[in-house]
Amino acid sequence: MNAPISSTTGATTAIEIAGLTQTYTGKTGTHTAIKDVHLSVKEGEFVSIVGPSGCGKSTILYLVAGLREPTEGQITVLGTDVDVRKGPHPDVGFVFQRDALLPWKTAVQNVALGLRYRGTPKGDATLQAREWLERVGIHGFDDSYPHQLSGGMRKRVSIAASLALKPKVLLMDEPFSALDAQTRNLMENDLLNLWEEDRQTVVFVTHDLEEAVGLSDRVVTMTRGPGTVLTDRRVPISRPRNLLELRFDDAFTQMHEELWSDLRDQVMVPGPTLGRAAGA
């Protein structure tokens, strides 16, 4: 297990997670999802969390977002203690695996929704929404409804809806996992280009090690449940990056191998005779 990385020299801490434990109580009793998680993310860092299925990656995001109350531990986001009673921090945005688009509203109305909720006048919100759709690569579909868009386009609209609110911290939970490989590669590259412009703090959950290496400044691996931080590695690849070419880079391949070596024992569940892949 390598030492936790907690600093980009000089940068301010955006997210501080200390001693985070979460138990869930269900019909079968109490289940510890994560245990004693410590993680520090600096402003402007792009950090991915990878780990076996069920190790508690989404749980961490929900807790950081202030959508659930932790059983133990503290989380600070942008200098404020996360408290479920106060609700999500206004500077925190989310993009989840499933689109959170309202089916009865058009793409532009969906993007404008959050802005309207925050008090932006209708005309201004619509204008900004159209600009954001343009920025995420949606052309000519502003007035289409979600069911008229492909999965990749709906994802772009969801990202536009989040980014339009100018979050300082963006929490992304497997946002591209439902997309085909080609669309996914294009979306990852576009996300990176957008992020290069604003450099929000991002915590990105994924099962895909290549995606994690390509996008991130750091990749955190987790043990299988109850999940805790196993390794925390800095990605030694400069920016700006072109993900469509990066996969042939030696540093990329080496990092991928290191992460797989970290995770192999966590995702291989011994069967009667053979090891069986159980995630990642």
Ligand SMILES: Nc1ncnc2c1ncn2[C@@H]1O[C@H](COP(=O)(O)OP(=O)(O)OP(=O)(O)O)[C@@H](O)[C@H]1O
């Ligand atoms: N609301 C809940 N109630 C009860 N158990 C839950 C709840 N949410 C998550 N869990 C359990 O906690 C554990 C961690 O779940 P979580 O979704 O955080 O893991 P994950 O690493 O994101 O999984 P995956 O990679 O499959 O998406 C799992 O065993 C899950 O079944």
